[in-house]
Amino acid sequence: MASPSDFIHINYMISSNKKHNGEVTKANGNSRYISIDLVESVLMHMNPKDAMRLSTTCKEWRVTIPQYDPTIRKTPWFFTIMRSTNSCILRSVVNEDTSFEIKLPCYSSERIFIDNVLHGWLGKNS
Amino acid sequence: MSTESKEILVGESSQAKPEKKTIVLMASDGDEFVVDVDDITNQSEMIRNLISDMGGTDGLQVPLLNVTAPVLAKLLELFNVSNKNDDDEEVTQKVKELMEAELNMMIDVLGAANYIEATSFFDLSCKVLADKFKGMSVEEVREFLNIECDFTEEELQQIHAENAWAFD
Structure with a gap:
């Protein structure tokens, strides 16, 4: 896991005025939340067949299909x-x-x- | 902007190199990151537009309310890799490594890149994730992302029947 010293990078100086408590609690959590905007962008970066297949992951993902389903996409x-x-x-x-x-x-x-x-x-x- | 700095270089002696312009990015937890203006505007459309709207970079502080310090640090680190390499190979590799090592962080970095409109980095990272997902079954993706299937068996069958072209 990254420690605060890892954040200091050649081109970026960091004036830290806080401890990174948030990071620790977050890394321990099991749940992974990937926002639907990201899901849509990711599915659009693969061929429509795989995207359609993976859109059955859950109901929320299914909402993204108009973006890449070739049978309903509004591209000629x-x-x-x-x-x-x-x-x-x-x-x-x-x-x-x-x-x-x-x-x-x-x-x-x-x-x-x-x-x-x-x-x-x-x-x-x- | 680039022609302006060139003129200074020509006018002054080579020893008096002008100091690089910087701005401050503020993470959600208040941490400040001093970044080189050229490095960040090279990546982020949002910050490029902001600087042009503000008419300069003097004392500019950009609060990024949705981005925590660890995520911003990681994003800037990857921007560094991207700025140093002309092709995308190196940065693609780094994003891949991050995805394998810390998926949550990678997803947060992706969200932050989207937020500051780092379009080419965002597209590249989406492609990395897409390449990972397309080789996986739906069940594997659910497990990988810890997502519960909320379709009934009947609903799934109906989707498969209506979109047979995608499920053969």
Whole structure:
């Protein structure tokens, strides 16, 4: 455990006018509180799949999912139409590892209608 | 700011090196930390903005009500490592070591970094924690952080069913 002398560092002079009583009691406690802001930031630094999985840790964590759930995130998808396979690919523009391939059984190469777009699409013909 | 100090250096003889500007950070328990202005503004957006709002650094004292002295000391120590190294490798390693040795402290340091808007350090530390968590099962994360699962079995099953893409 750090003693008060450890706090004196080359670039930082410390004028201590108090003993660090708080530190001792804190280090003995077992409970670890990680604020939900931090949880959200940490979960956003991993791929959405792991973040979704770990969001089931507890109810509080679950509240953070709109930030990284690719199915409800308000970032447009990059939409590529694959003429050869009658399908299209949706790619996350934020995380390139996240993509879905969607088969379009009634797909017409002549005309495409895209309806009910909630957060917008970026479209590209290939 | 940097051009100003350069002019002084040119104007004076090299022996009369101007004293480095400092400000005082006050931890929640009243302890004062004298820090180099360049070192801290290099990291903290909040303090950078504060100095520009106040129009200078003379006698500036910044009370950090949410940050205890041990946490502030540790944060400044890590800023030092970060300021001394051009790449993030060294500081990432230090944050990792802190996480393994004193998780509570690491989490408090992360909170303090967020509070003073030390954005790049905060992002780097989040990434360290994220890399640790992503290799763990939900049960392991609960145990690691001492969190109790407050979902019922039915609720969990429903979440898994609705988000099958994440749980295969």
